[in-house]
Structures are given as C-alpha cells and as structure tokens.
Amino acid sequence: MTISLEVSEGVGVIRLDRPPMNALDIATQDRLRELAVEATDRADVRTVVIYGGERVFAAGADIKEMQTMDHAAMVARSRGLQDAFTAVARIPKPVVAAITGYALGGGCELALCADYRIAAENAKLGQPEILLGLIPGAGGTQRLSRLIGPSKAKDLIFTGRMVKADEALALGLVDRVVPAAEVYEQAHAWAAKLAQGPALALRAAKECVDAGLEADIDTGLTIERGWFAGLFATEDRERGMRSFVEEGPGKAKFL
Secondary structure, eight states, rough: EEEEEEEETEEEEEEEOOOOOOOOOOOHHHHHHHHHHHHHTTTOOOEEEEEOSSSOSSSBBBBHHHOOHHHHHHHHHHHHHHHHHHHHHTTTSOOEEEEEEEEEEEEHHHHHHHSSSEEEETEEEEEEEGGGTOOSSSHHHHHHHHHHOOHHHHHHHHHEEEEEEHHHHTSSSOOOOEEEGGHHHHHHHHHHHHSSSOOHHHHHHHHHHHHHOOOOHHHHHHHHHHHHHEEEEEEEEHHHHHHHHHHTOOOOOOO
C-alpha cells in the first residue's frame, strides 16, 4: 500500500510509503483523496499528520507516468489531481505536514494543503514544474501565492528553484525548522495537543480563516459571527467557561 491512515488517541497519520521518493502517481493521488475523506468523516480522528517517512516527504508526481499522457488524457485527469489535494485542504480539522528531505512539485503542493508545516533542517522545497515545461497543477499556483504572497510565489514557480529549510522558513513556506530526527515527533506532538481541544471550535476556527481568506472582509466577519454565536450552543463552550471560572484559564478538559 502506497499510502495509509493510522489513528491513535485522536491523531490520524496519513503516511506516504512509495519508495524510493514517494512519487505521487494516479493511484496514490486517488487513495489520498479517499483517506482525506475518511479522516474528515471519522469522529475518532480529531487532528491529522501528513508524513512521508524519515528520508523524504514526497518528490512530486510520477514523471514517467505523466510522460505517457497527452493533452486529452490530462484534461480528463487534471480535475481528479486537484480534487485529491483539495480533499486534504478541506479536512475540517487541524492538519500538520511533517516534512523530511524533498517536498517538490506535488509534494510541496501537498504540504501547502496543511494548516501548519514542520520541516527538517535538511529539507528542500520547491515547485520545479517549469523545468519540465509545465506549471504546478495540484493547487501550487493558488495556495503558494496565498501563503507567501504573489511575488515570492512567482519567483519559486518561474525559476523552479529549490529552497532549503532556512529560506523556506524566512519565506513563510514552513512554520518551524527542527533537526531531522525530531520532525515526526514534533508534528505528532502538535497534533496530539490539539486533539485534546474543543473539536467543533477548532473546526470553526479553521473554516473562518480559510473561507474568510477567499471573501471580502464583511463576508468573513459574517462567517465568524455565525460560528462564534453558534458555539454558545455547544457543551465544549459550557465546559470551557465553567472551568475558567472555577479553576482558572487553560485547565478545561474537552471530550
């Protein structure tokens, strides 16, 4: 199996396992979409870690497979490609990418679908599609520009150059850089801590940020207002406020 979902104590780990470089062929893309939907639907999955193993996150699409495809074939496939990554981006729970080694092309685009990115000191990221006479096709032109800004995104996309972890951090492409041996541990700890939080409030926060970024400020505020008021109907809100009043901040235990 080239990709799997394992769940323990609220944390779902989507693990890429297609040696040697975790190339994202069509079968892996389709399975990724299925697992993203499963992680979305399963109540026992409260947070998600995306991980490619100790050596590499994902070095991109399967170029040998893509080389056999003509225009008509890619017209038919391109929606499925994007849908797989969009399914990850739309998981309504906190998602962290644990990036080791290369995260290039589709691998970088997969990392962009996470809410938070922890990279190894030896990680290298980039969108090298231009070097193949192509552009990113799994959301890279859209998610990268929204994350780091259009001019920085264009530099990476136009040149196809790889950036090391320190530059990726400076660009805002990753959020934390740690020793390679600690990447998975720190990503899992981030997810595990949030898995103990109020699930519906976390979902609300993610939807407000993501949907608000795609809308004007008034629409974004309307989305926020609806969720904010709605959370007053939840048991988690009652539990959180009661704990604050009786025990002080930060001590609430959520179901």
